[in-house]
Amino acid sequence: MSVDAAELNEKLHRKDIRDRWFLSAPALILIGVASVGPLLIVLLYSFLAPGNYGDVKWAFSTDGWFNVFFSRDIFDDTVSLADAHFTIFWRSIRLALATTVLCLIFGFPTAYFIATRAPQNRSIWLFLITIPFWTNMLIRAFAIQEVIRSEGLINTILIKLGIIQAPIQMLFTDFAILLGMTYVHLPLMVLPLYASLEKLDFRLIEAAYDLYASRFNVLMKVIVPLVKPGIIAGSILVFIPALSSYVIPRVLGGGKNLMIGNLIELQFGQGRNWPLGAALSVTLVVIVLFAMLYYVRNAGKNGGSAHG
Amino acid sequence: MDQSSATASHGGAIGMHGIKKWFGNFQAVNDVSLEIRSNEFFTLLGPSGCGKTTLLRMIAGFEMPSEGSIRLDGAEIAHLLPNQRPVNTVFQNYALFPHLTVSDNIGFGLKMLGKPKAEIDAVVAEMLKLVHLEARGNNLVTQLSGGQQQRVALARALAPRPKVLLLDEPLSALDLKLRKSMQIELKRLQAETGITFVFVTHDQEEALTMSDRIAVMSQGQVRQVGAPWEIYDRPAERFVADFIGETNFLDVDVVDVGADRARVRLPSGAEIPATFPAGTQPSGKVTIVIRPEHARATASTAVTPLSGTIHDIVYLGTDTHLHVRLADGSSFMIRLQNARSGPCGYSVGEEVGIEISDDVAQILRD
Numbered sequence: 001m002s003v004d005a006a007e008l009n010e011k012l013h014r015k016d017i018r019d020r021w022f023l024s025a026p027a028l029i030l031i032g033v034a035s036v037g038p039l040l041i042v043l044l045y046s047f048l049a050p051g052n053y054g055d056v057k058w059a060f061s062t063d064g065w066f067n068v069f070f071s072r073d074i075f076d077d078t079v080s081l082a083d084a085h086f087t088i089f090w091r092s093i094r095l096a097l098a099t100t101v102l103c104l105i106f107g108f109p110t111a112y113f114i115a116t117r118a119p120q121n122r123s124i125w126l127f128l129i130t131i132p133f134w135t136n137m138l139i140r141a142f143a144i145q146e147v148i149r150s151e152g153l154i155n156t157i158l159i160k161l162g163i164i165q166a167p168i169q170m171l172f173t174d175f176a177i178l179l180g181m182t183y184v185h186l187p188l189m190v191l192p193l194y195a196s197l198e199k200l201d202f203r204l205i206e207a208a209y210d211l212y213a214s215r216f217n218v219l220m221k222v223i224v225p226l227v228k229p230g231i232i233a234g235s236i237l238v239f240i241p242a243l244s245s246y247v248i249p250r251v252l253g254g255g256k257n258l259m260i261g262n263l264i265e266l267q268f269g270q271g272r273n274w275p276l277g278a279a280l281s282v283t284l285v286v287i288v289l290f291a292m293l294y295y296v297r298n299a300g301k302n303g304g305s306a307h308g
Numbered sequence: 309m310d311q312s313s314a315t316a317s318h319g320g321a322i323g324m325h326g327i328k329k330w331f332g333n334f335q336a337v338n339d340v341s342l343e344i345r346s347n348e349f350f351t352l353l354g355p356s357g358c359g360k361t362t363l364l365r366m367i368a369g370f371e372m373p374s375e376g377s378i379r380l381d382g383a384e385i386a387h388l389l390p391n392q393r394p395v396n397t398v399f400q401n402y403a404l405f406p407h408l409t410v411s412d413n414i415g416f417g418l419k420m421l422g423k424p425k426a427e428i429d430a431v432v433a434e435m436l437k438l439v440h441l442e443a444r445g446n447n448l449v450t451q452l453s454g455g456q457q458q459r460v461a462l463a464r465a466l467a468p469r470p471k472v473l474l475l476d477e478p479l480s481a482l483d484l485k486l487r488k489s490m491q492i493e494l495k496r497l498q499a500e501t502g503i504t505f506v507f508v509t510h511d512q513e514e515a516l517t518m519s520d521r522i523a524v525m526s527q528g529q530v531r532q533v534g535a536p537w538e539i540y541d542r543p544a545e546r547f548v549a550d551f552i553g554e555t556n557f558l559d560v561d562v563v564d565v566g567a568d569r570a571r572v573r574l575p576s577g578a579e580i581p582a583t584f585p586a587g588t589q590p591s592g593k594v595t596i597v598i599r600p601e602h603a604r605a606t607a608s609t610a611v612t613p614l615s616g617t618i619h620d621i622v623y624l625g626t627d628t629h630l631h632v633r634l635a636d637g638s639s640f641m642i643r644l645q646n647a648r649s650g651p652c653g654y655s656v657g658e659e660v661g662i663e664i665s666d667d668v669a670q671i672l673r674d
Contacts, residue, residue, distance in 0.1 A: 204406075206370055206390070207397070208420075209390040210368060210369075210391070211464070212421050214391065217420055222405060225407045
């Protein structure tokens with residue numbers, strides 16, 4: 001009898017584990033269909049030849065990848081590095097990093113403010129933070145355009161007040177892109193920061209003041225180390241979409257200030273070079289992957305040393 | 309600030325005058341004036357919500373008094389920020405920095421003061437020794453037990469050598485045995501460091517065990533200040549007598565008042581001497597207190613000032629409590645110390661006389 005019982009137990013245990021796999025199947029299927037699958041298709045396309053009117057020819061070709069890094073002169077076939085691409089990649093990374101830093105600078109006080117409100121009022125503030133999400137990003141980008149263009153709100157007011165004579169060129173500059181990206185991505189920084197700050201024991205701040213810490217040291221030696229998980233999460237959530245921004249640089253950067261997203265779009269649209277577009281997309285994924293690995297490892301290392 | 313050694317420095321004296329503190333419409337502290345002497349173990353004792361923690365937080369600088377002045381060694385500090393006062397706090401929940409090691413926690417204050425690393429290391433080592441945690445310096449504080457965290461909190465607050473150490477119910481989270489040993493530990497640290505300790509607690513036994521002097525607080529006011537024996541044996545008013553230990557209240561008439569003793573007539577008609585609070589002139593109907601251990605039960609009821617019927621006997625290990633119903637219907641408690649010879653010898657329903665020695669009754673202020 002007892003042997004039977006043990007056997008039954010064992011069987012039930014195994015069945016339990018199988019059931020759990022079964023329960024996670026929807027997530028696995030979703031990841032497979034929506035994430036891994038498309039990525040593999042993009043990878044496949046990057047090794048095919050471009051079709052005449054877009055699309056691809058089913059023939060193996062490394063031209064797509066070649067064109068990511070090099071450009072061939074159309075007259076004498078000399079090969080040189082694709083400076084334009086490197087420039088765009090580099091400015092994309094720069095702008096995405098700057099956006100992340102700006103979101104952190106503006107997002108931290110915001111999250112701190114919300115986390116220090118009375119508990120019953122916090123959800124109202126969080127709700128207010130999410131309001132911009134209700135409107136399409138394209139419309140918000142055009143709204144910013146309206147504010148900063150030469151005949152826009154800011155320039156008109158400044159000229160009326162006599163502070164400036166001629167309008168300041170803000171639209172179609174890196175400043176405009178940065179402004180737009182910071183505005184759009186700010187909630188993605190505030191929410192994880194808030195989640196961390198909300199768990200922070202504010203008595204630790206009192207303890208630090210009691211032990212002669214200045215305001216700056218309270219922030220740097222106590223608050224920042226303790227909300228590090230939120231800072232990491234927020235930075236990742238902002239950096240990745242910022243790096244692959246498409247709408248904001250298109251609307252606020254004009255045609256000249258391209259980012260990776262616009263470059264990729266160009267290859268799939270006017271450029272009719274899908275393999276190059278696919279190769280650029282994969283390159284972007286690889287950049288993000290390495291940036292994240294580097295960032296998380298470093299952040300973890302610092303945390304580790306602080307933990308002795 | 310003296311940084312040289314753990315032994316004998318000069319603790320600060322605190323003078324508080326006319327302190328009032330309002331939180332919106334709620335008055336947490338109502339006109340408190342206190343003198344805390346240098347090198348003293350001073351306890352603020354009272355039930356929760358009596359304003360003792362608010363008072364402590366005002367000394368620390370976390371709250372500003374709405375009115376009144378706080379002086380440290382004669383200098384006004386009420387307007388200073390917490391990081392500008394040579395005063396450190398041991399928090400109720402310890403508030404240790406979870407991201408730092410034990411050593412880094414203890415050295416935090418000195419580091420913030422900009423002391424050189426060699427000095428910080430030396431003080432940290434000394435503090436670890438003082439609280440018996442030499443082997444734990446590199447541990448994270450989250451890896452320590454409650455009692456060890458408590459000692460780290462103490463070491464952290466002592467390391468910058470404050471003039472005054474504030475302790476906000478630091479033992480309340482510990483179990484009874486650990487609490488007892490920490491009480492002795494705290495007393496030792498206070499004696500060794502010579503720092504003035506201001507200790508907040510709602511536990512009257514803790515206050516009596518450790519303090520040089522106690523201020524009993526209620527509803528934002530200080531009701532009585534004195535040495536533990538004064539608070540216990542010479543309570544000035546009903547709240548103090550009731551809050552500290554168990555006691556018997558009797559309504560009596562004052563017959564005669566001398567220099568430091570009065571004669572009072574008990575409801576039974578018997579007259580006994582009683583002490584009264586300094587500065588008062590008892591007359592008419594007053595209340596006296598007699599501690600349960602200062603009364604004795606006797607079999608004969610003829611000559612004793614009080615007598616009654618035992619209606620309850622409670623065995624407590626060290627003591628047995630006899631609850632005696634007096635003639636006027638009130639209950640009087642007598643504490644008998646237990647010998648190792650079986651039950652106390654009394655039984656419920658038995659008539660007993662209550663003997664009261666000459667110097668045990670205290671008249672309360674109205």
